[in-house]
Amino acid sequence: MNWCPHDLLWVTRTDLQCAPDDSDTLLPRWVRDGQGPVVVRRERVPTRGMIAVGVRGQQKSERQAAYIARRSVATGLTPYELAASRPWLRHPLRTSHPVLQTLADLAPRLDAKDLHWGITGSLGYEFATGESQLRPESDLDLIIRAPNPLTRCEAAALLTQLGNSTCRLDIQLETPDGAIALAEWAGRSPRVMIRTAEGPRLSAEPWQPATN
Amino acid sequence: MDTLLFLRPARAVPLNRTLVGYVGSGDLEVMIDRTDGHQAEIHIRTSTQGSEARWQQLIERMEVDHPLPAMRMDIHDFAATPGVIRLRIEQALELALDNRGNTHD
Numbered sequence: 599m600n601w602c603p604h605d606l607l608w609v610t611r612t613d614l615q616c617a618p619d620d621s622d623t624l625l626p627r628w629v630r631d632g633q634g635p636v637v638v639r640r641e642r643v644p645t646r647g648m649i650a651v652g653v654r655g656q657q658k659s660e661r662q663a664a665y666i667a668r669r670s671v672a673t674g675l676t677p678y679e680l681a682a683s684r685p686w687l688r689h690p691l692r693t694s695h696p697v698l699q700t701l702a703d704l705a706p707r708l709d710a711k712d713l714h715w716g717i718t719g720s721l722g723y724e725f726a727t728g729e730s731q732l733r734p735e736s737d738l739d740l741i742i743r744a745p746n747p748l749t750r751c752e753a754a755a756l757l758t759q760l761g762n763s764t765c766r767l768d769i770q771l772e773t774p775d776g777a778i779a780l781a782e783w784a785g786r787s788p789r790v791m792i793r794t795a796e797g798p799r800l801s802a803e804p805w806q807p808a809t810n
Numbered sequence: 811m812d813t814l815l816f817l818r819p820a821r822a823v824p825l826n827r828t829l830v831g832y833v834g835s836g837d838l839e840v841m842i843d844r845t846d847g848h849q850a851e852i853h854i855r856t857s858t859q860g861s862e863a864r865w866q867q868l869i870e871r872m873e874v875d876h877p878l879p880a881m882r883m884d885i886h887d888f889a890a891t892p893g894v895i896r897l898r899i900e901q902a903l904e905l906a907l908d909n910r911g912n913t914h915d
Binding site: 659719737739766768779781782787789791793797798799800 | 830859898
């Protein structure tokens with residue numbers, strides 16, 4: 599399986615490494631002793647068979663970048679698989695939390711457009727683990743797979759059609775080279791930021807690979 | 811949210827008002843406006859607590875490559891990485907100093 603950014607991976611915690619080729623240096627105790635999946639980060643790792651991941655702790659300040667060998671991954675879940683299982687329908691706060699209300703409203707509209715979309719961020723983590731992550735001020739983080747170019751007009755139209763939500767909505771478009779924010783692509787900025795495995799860069803044509 | 815202010819000596823040059831970036835996790839918004847003073851006033855609101863030393867270092871490193879213009883710069887940071895912060899500030903400065911008169915990127 600070729601794991602992609604935002605995928606959640608269940609791994610043997612003690613196999614996590616602080617660098618791709620350093621299995622000796624110990625990671626913080628909360629990382630080694632913690633539970634729950636790690637999330638794939640957008641970073642090209644030169645060492646064969648290693649994946650860049652991020653680890654989430656109990657506190658918001660507890661975030662740790664780490665690396666894991668592919669063979670230490672027991673199982674994984676993509677944001678798209680998560681969305682397909684419609685977990686918001688079973689959430690206890692489904693009728694009261696703005697993020698869940700917004701998601702329930704958007705899901706059928708995204709499906710009607712035949713978009714391949716997924717749930718990322720803290721809500722994705724909560725759906726995958728049952729561990730409470732939502733806070734009153736939480737955003738709704740979604741990802742839409744966009745293998746083919748979307749014009750800026752199409753992006754603006756999509757954003758309008760998705761309408762006003764009761765929470766902040768962060769939709770990223772996953773292009774073959776990396777992710778861009780739908781709202782930035784729909785806006786007026788001639789160049790937008792694309793996050794790639796080599797780091798962020800500005801581009802006027804985010805579906806074109808970097809030319810340097 | 812932490813609020814930080816950095817004042818740096820700067821040169822007075824013509825500036826375009828500029829707004830770049832995106833209000834979303836791991837990103838930031840950078841606004842540049844004109845000022846009458848001879849300083850770069852950098853106002854930062856960040857969701858990352860205790861990041862003052864990191865910002866100070868980042869601004870000092872930026873000044874080596876780009877002498878700062880006299881301006882008011884407002885930054886709203888949503889836990890962006892140093893690479894993203896630097897990219898967005900450079901994007902904003904490029905447009906603010908662009909003498910073709912563009913006001914937005």
